[in-house]
Amino acid sequence: MISILVVDDEWMVRAMLRTILGSAADLTVVGEAADGAEAVAQAQKLRPDVVLIDIRMPGRDGLSATLDLVRLPMAPKVIILTTFDLxxxxxxxxxxxxxxxxxxxxxxxxxxxxxxxxAAGDAMLSPRVTRRLLETFADAPEQPPGTDRQAAARDRLSPLSDKELEVLRTLADGMANADIARHLHLSEATVKTHVSRILAKLKLTNRVQAAILAHHAGLTPGLLGDDLD
Incomplete structure (x- = not known):
C-alpha cells in the first residue's frame, strides 16, 4: 500500500485529491496539510511514501518545504502540484x-x-512533459556545441560507464524504467540499479536533474547521438 500526504491550502483541492487517490486499491491518503510547515510536521509523524505539495500557499510555500521533506529520515518522494505546466x-x-x-x-x-x-522511484513525467521541461526550464537549452557549459556538463558525466551513459540517454528522453528495460533489453531491476548508480555518481537527487544535465551535455537523443562515449 502506497501512503500519501496531500498538501494544499484549498480544502476543496485536498478533498478532490483524497477522493481520486483513494479510489485506487493500492493507494491511501494518510494525511493532509494546508501549508509547507504543516506538511513537514505531518511527514515526520506519518512517514508517507509520497507527498503531493502545492507551490503557492500562505505561510510556508511548497518549494522551501520540499528541501526539508527530502532530507527527512525515510524521506518521501515529493511531487509538486501546480496549476500551469509552465x-x-x-x-x-x-x-x-x-x-x-x-x-x-x-x-x-x-x-x-x-x-x-x-513511489517506485520511476519516472513520473511523460516524454512530452520531460522534453517541455528541458526546453522551458533548463537555462539556455539551445546552446551551440562546444560551449563552456556543455564542456562542464560532459566533464560531470565522465565517471559514468558506457552502459550508464546509454541508460542516461533513454532516461533523458523521458522513458520510465520499464520502457528503458525493453529498449535496452535489460531487466527492470538492472535498470533501477543503473539509475541509482547514475544519480549517486552525479550527486543528483532525482531523474529530472539527471535529464537536464544530459541535455546540457548534448546527450539527449537526436542531438549528438553516440559521440559522447
Whole structure:
C-alpha cells in the first residue's frame, strides 16, 4: 500500500485529491496539510511514501518545504502540484529535490499513475512533459556545441560507464524504467540499479536533474547521438 500526504491550502483541492487517490486499491491518503510547515510536521509523524505539495500557499510555500521533506529520515518522494505546466517555480522545486510535477487538471488515471511511479522511484513525467521541461526550464537549452557549459556538463558525466551513459540517454528522453528495460533489453531491476548508480555518481537527487544535465551535455537523443562515449 502506497501512503500519501496531500498538501494544499484549498480544502476543496485536498478533498478532490483524497477522493481520486483513494479510489485506487493500492493507494491511501494518510494525511493532509494546508501549508509547507504543516506538511513537514505531518511527514515526520506519518512517514508517507509520497507527498503531493502545492507551490503557492500562505505561510510556508511548497518549494522551501520540499528541501526539508527530502532530507527527512525515510524521506518521501515529493511531487509538486501546480496549476500551469509552465509555472516559473517548477524548476526550483525540481532542484530542491522533488521528483517531478503534476498538473492539478490532470486526469484521475494520470494522478494515480504519477503517484505509483514516484513511489517506485520511476519516472513520473511523460516524454512530452520531460522534453517541455528541458526546453522551458533548463537555462539556455539551445546552446551551440562546444560551449563552456556543455564542456562542464560532459566533464560531470565522465565517471559514468558506457552502459550508464546509454541508460542516461533513454532516461533523458523521458522513458520510465520499464520502457528503458525493453529498449535496452535489460531487466527492470538492472535498470533501477543503473539509475541509482547514475544519480549517486552525479550527486543528483532525482531523474529530472539527471535529464537536464544530459541535455546540457548534448546527450539527449537526436542531438549528438553516440559521440559522447
Amino acid at each position: 509555472d516559473e517555480y517548477v524548476r526550483t522545486g525540481l532542484r530542491n529535490g522533488a521528483v517531478g510535477f503534476l498538473l492539478k487538471d490532470a486526469s484521475a488515471d494520470e494522478m494515480i499513475a504519477a503517484v505509483r511511479a514516484a
